[in-house]
Amino acid sequence: MDEFFLALLSAAAELLYEVFFQVVTEALVAFIVRSIRNVLKESTAINPILAAIGYLLLGIAFGIASLLLFPHPIFHPSKFRGISLLVSPVVTGLVMSQVGIVLRRKGKQTVRIESFGYGFAFAFGVAIVRLLV
Template identity: 35%
Template sequence: MEFLIELLLELFGEVLLQVLGELLAEWGVHLTRPAEHRKPTHPLVSLLGYALLGLLVGALSLLLLPHSLLAGKGLRLANLVLSPLLSGAVLAWIGQWRARRGSPVPVRNRFMQGLVFAFSMAAVRYVATL
């Protein structure tokens, strides 16, 4: 039972790290350009930008946590798949929340942008902590 609790806490920590990184990156992107001066970005350019941002945040996260919170290789591989899905779901939820409030939904609040960002970040952490 202790093993299961420890496993869930470690997995939650890795997911939380990626979601926090994603929210900080979104906040940074939001602050760089005022809303009235933004031009629509092509979705593929946006995906590439989020992939690069995920790689950067993943590398920076290694300075704070140079080792994986997950001990087993299988768990780390599961994290590489599940965390991006959860992060994408969080961003999609934020986009839906904004739409319900009548606010415009920026491209960054889409599932694919969250998935690509979190996968890039998780891939850097996975490879660096092998």
Template identity: 30%
Template sequence: MIEFIFEIFGEVLLQLIAEILANVGGQALNRRQDEPVNPWLAAFGYTIFGLIAGGISLLIFPHHFIHTAVARLLNLVLMPVGIGFLLALVASWRSDSASGSAWHRFTCAYLFALSMAAVRYIYTTSA
């Protein structure tokens, strides 16, 4: 049971760190522009960043932290929703214009985490 908790914690930590790095990069790019970012373009960008982060994470951690197939599938489905809610909560807590709306933050965080988790899931189940 304790091993399972460490497995989940490792996946959460990996996705949170990658999401925070992508968020910092996205905000840095947004500050350079005078007009707001198109939400569809931001969603596409976060999806691409998630795919790239998933590939990079496989170079660093080639084996999935979660070892059972059912738990990996649950991770693929539930983790992006949890990460999205967590970052939407942070956006509403910050409540400044730099963080964007909570819904926009949820969507971008969800797409980033989903694409990153999908890369890791597909690679580790096919390997």
């Protein structure tokens, strides 16, 4: 019974770490996108489907880069390893959605990654890479 609780605690810690890592990474991406958008004021709107695919690919790229920084898992993989592929992007998407809501309430412009769908796509890309390795 103790092993089950230890495995459950390990899975929760792993999930919290992944969410934290993905939120910090998405905040960095939002900063970069916002900076680029300020430089290119007259950019044209991108198709939402292409933007989602772009954020997914960007997430995969950041996932690969994270493997260079952290080649070994910080937490020992738990018995519930695959659950992070779904739960982590959902939680990260919800956090990014709330960031977007707060920014809009303050009258600031948001970037696409500060919404649930695009935040989910980015975090899903990171999670796929981290899960497969």
